[in-house]
Amino acid sequence: MKNLSKIRLILIIISVIIGIVYALPNFFNTSQQIKSFNFLPGKKINLGLDLQGGSYLLLKADMDVVFAEKLDTLLSDIRSSLRKSKIGYKKLSIQNDVISFQKRGETSNEKIKSVLFSLDKNLILENKLDSFFIKFSDQNKKNITKTTMAQAIEIVRRRIDETGTNEPSIQQQGADRIIVQLPGLDDPSRIKKLLGKTAKLTFQLAHPTISPDDLDINSKAPPGFVKLQEDKNPDRFYMINKRVMVSGEMLKDASPTFDRNNSPSVSFQLSPLGGKKFGRVTGKHIGRAFAIVLDGKVVSAPVIQTQIFSTGQITGAFSVQETNDLALVLRSGALPAPMVILEERSVGPGLGSDSISAGKIASVFGLIAVMIFMLITYGMFGVFANVALICNIVFIIALLSLIQATLTLPGIAGIVLTMGMAVDANVLIFERIKEEFNSGRNILDAIEAGFQRAISTIVDANLTTLFAALALFSFGSGPIKGFSVTLMIGIATSMFTAIVITKYIVFLYSKKKDINSVFLQG
Amino acid sequence: MKLLRLIPNNTNFDFLRIKVIAFFFSLIILSGTFISLMVNNLNYGIDFKGGILLELRSKNTNSPNINELREKISTLNAGEVSIQNFGKDTDFLVRIQKQEGDQKEQIAMIEKVKSLTDKDYTVRRSEFVGPVVGDELKTAGIYSVLLALISIMIYIWFRFEWQFSIAAILALIHDVLTTVGLFSILQLEFNLATIAAILTTAGYSINDTVVIFDRVRENLRRYKSKTHYFIYNKSINETLSRTVITSVTTLLALFIIFFFGGAVLSDFALAMIWGVVIGTFSSIFVAVSLLTYFNINKGEKVDDRTNVPEYEREN
Numbered sequence: 095m096k097n098l099s100k101i102r103l104i105l106i107i108i109s110v111i112i113g114i115v116y117a118l119p120n121f122f123n124t125s126q127q128i129k130s131f132n133f134l135p136g137k138k139i140n141l142g143l144d145l146q147g148g149s150y151l152l153l154k155a156d157m158d159v160v161f162a163e164k165l166d167t168l169l170s171d172i173r174s175s176l177r178k179s180k181i182g183y184k185k186l187s188i189q190n191d192v193i194s195f196q197k198r199g200e201t202s203n204e205k206i207k208s209v210l211f212s213l214d215k216n217l218i219l220e221n222k223l224d225s226f227f228i229k230f231s232d233q234n235k236k237n238i239t240k241t242t243m244a245q246a247i248e249i250v251r252r253r254i255d256e257t258g259t260n261e262p263s264i265q266q267q268g269a270d271r272i273i274v275q276l277p278g279l280d281d282p283s284r285i286k287k288l289l290g291k292t293a294k295l296t297f298q299l300a301h302p303t304i305s306p307d308d309l310d311i312n313s314k315a316p317p318g319f320v321k322l323q324e325d326k327n328p329d330r331f332y333m334i335n336k337r338v339m340v341s342g343e344m345l346k347d348a349s350p351t352f353d354r355n356n357s358p359s360v361s362f363q364l365s366p367l368g369g370k371k372f373g374r375v376t377g378k379h380i381g382r383a384f385a386i387v388l389d390g391k392v393v394s395a396p397v398i399q400t401q402i403f404s405t406g407q408i409t410g411a412f413s414v415q416e417t418n419d420l421a422l423v424l425r426s427g428a429l430p431a432p433m434v435i436l437e438e439r440s441v442g443p444g445l446g447s448d449s450i451s452a453g454k455i456a457s458v459f460g461l462i463a464v465m466i467f468m469l470i471t472y473g474m475f476g477v478f479a480n481v482a483l484i485c486n487i488v489f490i491i492a493l494l495s496l497i498q499a500t501l502t503l504p505g506i507a508g509i510v511l512t513m514g515m516a517v518d519a520n521v522l523i524f525e526r527i528k529e530e531f532n533s534g535r536n537i538l539d540a541i542e543a544g545f546q547r548a549i550s551t552i553v554d555a556n557l558t559t560l561f562a563a564l565a566l567f568s569f570g571s572g573p574i575k576g577f578s579v580t581l582m583i584g585i586a587t588s589m590f591t592a593i594v595i596t597k598y599i600v601f602l603y604s605k606k607k608d609i610n611s612v613f614l615q616g
Numbered sequence: 617m618k619l620l621r622l623i624p625n626n627t628n629f630d631f632l633r634i635k636v637i638a639f640f641f642s643l644i645i646l647s648g649t650f651i652s653l654m655v656n657n658l659n660y661g662i663d664f665k666g667g668i669l670l671e672l673r674s675k676n677t678n679s680p681n682i683n684e685l686r687e688k689i690s691t692l693n694a695g696e697v698s699i700q701n702f703g704k705d706t707d708f709l710v711r712i713q714k715q716e717g718d719q720k721e722q723i724a725m726i727e728k729v730k731s732l733t734d735k736d737y738t739v740r741r742s743e744f745v746g747p748v749v750g751d752e753l754k755t756a757g758i759y760s761v762l763l764a765l766i767s768i769m770i771y772i773w774f775r776f777e778w779q780f781s782i783a784a785i786l787a788l789i790h791d792v793l794t795t796v797g798l799f800s801i802l803q804l805e806f807n808l809a810t811i812a813a814i815l816t817t818a819g820y821s822i823n824d825t826v827v828i829f830d831r832v833r834e835n836l837r838r839y840k841s842k843t844h845y846f847i848y849n850k851s852i853n854e855t856l857s858r859t860v861i862t863s864v865t866t867l868l869a870l871f872i873i874f875f876f877g878g879a880v881l882s883d884f885a886l887a888m889i890w891g892v893v894i895g896t897f898s899s900i901f902v903a904v905s906l907l908t909y910f911n912i913n914k915g916e917k918v919d920d921r922t923n924v925p926e927y928e929r930e931n
């Protein structure tokens with residue numbers, strides 16, 4: 095028979111050996127065993143967070159806050175370039191995300207427009223008589239989002255790295271989201287706390303005469319000042335000068351320490367530039383309260399005793415853990431946007447390992463059950479189908495390891511399900527052979543015809559299933575994606591094993607033996 | 617050794633004779649689905665609804681007390697809370713509705729439950745899904761099911777005739793709807809895994825349908841002088857043994873996942889068990905029965921004799 099070429103046999107054997115080599119590392123548990131099989135090229139399959147335990151966080155950058163900040167910046171830029179170009183204006187203000195002003199004097203509208211566009215050519219500019227309206231275009235917003243996200247991911251990574259979490263994965267998703275995966279960490283509350291702070295640190299002078307004792311929730315701020323809450327005591331307010339003297343970007347280092355009274359505090363070191371500024375301000379305002387503002391709240395407002403240059407201490411009613419975290423977020427830099435947690439999934443190691451062992455048991459039992467069934471249904475041919483099934487499983491495991499796909503619990507279910515469905519190709523072939531035989535062909539012709547005819551059915555049937563699996567893949571949420579990948583791989587390998595391996599074995603067997611009797615039992 | 621034979625050789629059941637009964641049966645489960653959807657709706661899990669889920673295991677294995685846990689958690693005033701046993705006596709699933717306020721409140725609630733139950737329970741899993749994500753997942757789920765249906769329809773149209781593709785897709789919609797119905801009637805949690813189960817079921821069912829259609833197509837060419845009715849029945853009968861055997865092996869695998877795969881997978885397996893049963897049913901009684909309402913052309917050209925063995929050629 096033409097199908098029994100040596101080359102075919104060699105190719106089958108090679109593919110099976112490659113399969114075994116790549117699948118093998120998954121069957122060693124201890125590092126000792128892995129070490130002694132170091133020569134194997136493959137790696138173990140990646141286990142999903144639901145199996146190895148760990149946390150998944152989906153974060154979203156609150157871009158509206160950033161847009162508002164950038165609009166503020168744009169407002170001051172507009173103010174200074176109008177002044178520089180000696181263009182008179184009035185009522186320069188922001189309302190509903192739109193900057194507006196009215197011109198004064200005789201400057202031509204065209205001139206004003208060109209000044210404004212020189213700031214950013216993507217701005218949307220409207221002009222009615224003497225009034226001008228400026229807002230961000232989608233392109234502006236896109237650019238802002240892009241740079242913000244690049245920074246945000248960097249800062250998120252630094253903060254997580256500083257906690258010493260193992261192999262965290264941090265990736266952007268969509269325009270303004272970040273997926274954080276933390277294998278092995280089943281309680282992400284510290285990470286959440288760290289990411290919950292933008293950690294924008296500023297040093298601003300307090301009002302020279304209005305003290306916190308004079309303020310309550312209804313007090314109004316005089317021009318140039320802003321009323322800010324105290325960090326630890328929301329009922330206490332400070333009147334703070336809007337002007338930022340020194341900001342967190344000028345920090346060089348921060349570390350947790352204790353102050354003179356032995357209470358936890360954070361010491362910081364400023365960059366040379368920051369130190370110069372800090373020295374100038376503290377030298378000029380001895381006796382004034384200098385507020386340390388973190389994320390819009392006053393941590394403390396110590397009175398300046400002497401001129402201070404590059405190092406200082408942040409004191410407040412901190413716990414040791416809080417000073418650790420504060421120092422960490424200050425070191426890693428401020429997040430450019432507040433992060434909102436959209437989704438969180440954490441699996442403890444107990445559940446993970448339970449799931450793995452349940453998955454193992456289900457796989458082994460599933461395999462045994464299907465094999466027994468095939469054996470009692472098809473006899474010797476059942477044995478062939480079972481050989482194909484085992485090859486199939488080896489291939490699935492090998493491919494999953496090779497492409498380093500992530501195996502999830504639904505993925506294990508996918509493998510078990512594939513065992514049930516993988517024999518389908520063999521069933522189709524065997525049933526067809528039987529039919530051909532029963533309608534009068536001799537057994538060898540029946541086998542030949544059976545394979546030939548069943549193949550088109552197998553391809554059609556499996557391709558349609560593949561479409562369903564692809565749709566599932568496009569749906570694309572973590573565990574489900576893992577399931578669809580195993581399903582797709584299972585479809586491909588089951589077609590290969592049935593069409594190539596079973597076929598070869600059956601032909602080989604039929605050549606060597608008179609199989610009429612075997613096949614017709616039952 | 618005597619081999620197992622689930623279906624005897626050369627069966628000759630008149631499946632299409634009972635197609636009206638089968639349609640009636642489909643009609644009943646479909647109306648059951650719609651009524652249940654209207655009355656019960658679906659028991660959306662937090663994947664789609666948003667909210668908080670915690671899986672707790674009692675440290676005290678002797679007397680885990682669900683009422684005590686209920687009482688404890690009710691002190692949090694967290695709104696709608698459901699607590700149920702999960703797989704084992706010592707394991708509990710706590711679901712808490714989305715909290716008023718922003719994401720911080722949600723996170724805070726998880727922490728509250730954790731610290732409250734810290735002494736007697738270990739947290740095996742905690743999940744929080746914000747409403748935005750929930751809505752997105754819902755949309756993505758619907759789209760992926762539609763995408764699967766449409767791509768399957770196009771493929772079958774391409775490989776067979778348009779009539780086949782209509783019949784197959786109606787059978788698939790039947791399967792998808794009744795699986796959703798099962799979740800509504802039993803009030804099982806409808807979550808991401810359910811979507812996976814539905815799509816896998818769809819894949820299985822279409823597989824079954826295609827195998828039978830393939831035979832119908834072949835037989836249409838082969839038996840030009842016979843009626844469609846005869847051809848359809850013959851095709852179902854010829855493929856019956858395969859249909860049953862594959863269903864059995866798949867069901868074997870699924871029952872094993874159901875019983876041994878752990879509590880997380882049991883609903884998933886249940887959905888697919890139902891899907892395999894209903895998918896097999898619909899391939900025969902919906903897909904093929906629907907074909908009888910089309911007048912499918914048997915082809916103009918002379919029999920492709922090479923495709924038909926000599927002893928079977930009829931004149």
